[in-house]
Amino acid sequence: MEATKSEAKRLEVIRSLFSQYYRSRPPIRVTSLEQREFGYWEFSKPTMVRHLAFRSIDDLLVTLARVAPLHAYRSSAYFTYPSAPMEEKGWLGADLVFDIDADHADPPCGGHHVFRVCTEHGLVEGESCGCGAKTVEVDWVCERCLEGARRELIKLVELLLGEFGVREEDVEVNFSGNRGFHVVVDSSELRDLDQQGRREIVQYLTAEGLAPEAMGFGSVRGRPRRATAGEPELDAYGWRGRIWRRIYARLSTGTDEDVGSALARMRPSEVRRLLDEVVREESVKIDPVVTADVHRLVRLSESLNGKTGLAVRRVPLERLHDFDPFDEAVAIRGRPMRVKVLYSPGFRLGGLEFQEVHGPVVTELPAHAAVYLVLKGLAVLE
Template structure:
């Protein structure tokens, strides 16, 4: 059985895609002011500081050079090809990255693993910041775009879109959504209003959408004592901004909270039991002034803990580093992801609920390729489910085979 070079095969598929679908490559606004970057299959280095004055030049370049990954700058520059400090920064789109890597799902222990590049120490689940064995920071990572993780990323994206629309006042057509082609979503806002924001302003926006540093006593939680009795007031479900989110997060949390959940916030056992016992009354109370005085032993300090946990459920987990970086290179929509062979696809924010990444990011239809799969959990593309596979030869549709090859979980056979 003669083995073909995996990389050659992947490159051939990417080349086929770009020659047939070069019109799908999306051209960023003011292309002449953007910096482009690419990784090529042959040399595994990033080519940066490229620029193109016309859409056709960019498409031709991608068609001819067949990059494994293609990026553009969220920034606009006077001279995109110049050295970083000589480019002449003109402004930058407001960009958010939501990636399953930053969302703690239970399944990541099953499908994600890492190996320290320095000492070979291995682990499963989320990659640590530093190797627990040698303290170095470089890792070889294996992650998997599983359905549960993709759903978790989508939920964060839905929360982010809601905050952008309701609180920050962007309109739906300003919010450009895309699936990254791997494990997450991107949101890009190209409005005039955001272009000139510096790193600090962007950090404030991140703090806002992540609900960082909120003082709930400034959001309606209050205690009034009169003639020996105590009345606690708090936010209402219909309130605007984070005040309403504080109430809705608290509502959601108390709807299903267990004694253990409440105890883990530091509440006393008898109080936790009372909350569970009075769940119906708590839910009922939201129609009036809220549950703040329903549990007699529960004071402002304890409510604060509950509300803060509710807030954390409402916050959108975005990658801070990406949003505050005004020179960031971003994957170009309409190009293939080198780690999956899936397409980065854009879609209107209004479609987020119904969007199915494992259907819409499929770039290749039909075909069949024989591959040897080392190990892969069950996965789906469109309506078809594949695997699980373990040390076996299988014939798969091109997209499924390409995906496993890109993931390094398989090799091509004759």
């Protein structure tokens, strides 16, 4: 975020709230902390500070409270010398990382809520306001966006535990603080995996190159093959079982024979379409680039996301279904703040409902909501 002098001065108010958060000693934990590289973006400075190393959580917290960064990261990898230049760090292994973003999760709302606002005139219809003042494009995330991401998250965690044999204690799930979720697996069996191995995991999860025909689904020259005509194999392992269970849920009217005979009556093109849909529903919408990368910087769990002021909140595995990001990730506390709201959709944050605002309107908002809108670009501090 590059800022003019007056903006920088106003952002200092938000930076001090970030500092206050880090001084409250949030429960930041990092496995193999001394072997990780850390990095951050500061408020109002366009370059990233990285290649940092810390000896303990206390050391890390002191720096976070002093700098109060806009964004804070740690490496997915472990290194012999984490603060050395990249080629001299000595790569020892890396966590397996997954990024689930609302944009890729095919949410019921469509997932695209882009607003263009003018700092003088509020919401702009079309490309520009025409007044000459600065316009900002804002990527909004709604509750249903995150429900789409949550659906993918639950699928991913079930697969990791159920089909990859990952131990629950090795899985860390974080709400990203903005548009989705991050899953970090730190297990001794997976940390040595190279890029190719990680790509294969991505291919399995995303069903890239998956051929249901090779598993006996589908038909040959119009005649149903055994798997489509026979009994559903609901207990089959991996993709075969998951495809069967989806098909069963769609077609069953009570007995197993129903499903087999319903499939047998279908035209090959109908079977094909059904299989495509089922595979799409079962595949997990992760960002393939993130998972294949063995040198990733990931958002530090329990740090603040500078795009929202929300915490990168750790989500316990037993809370995946009911964790409420718009309530539980609220981390900024402080006195109400005066802001000029340019435009705001209606939203819910920290147990409060906020109505849609067609600004510019100067108003006083609770600190967490004011910071949320300012960092999103929908309001400016007065």
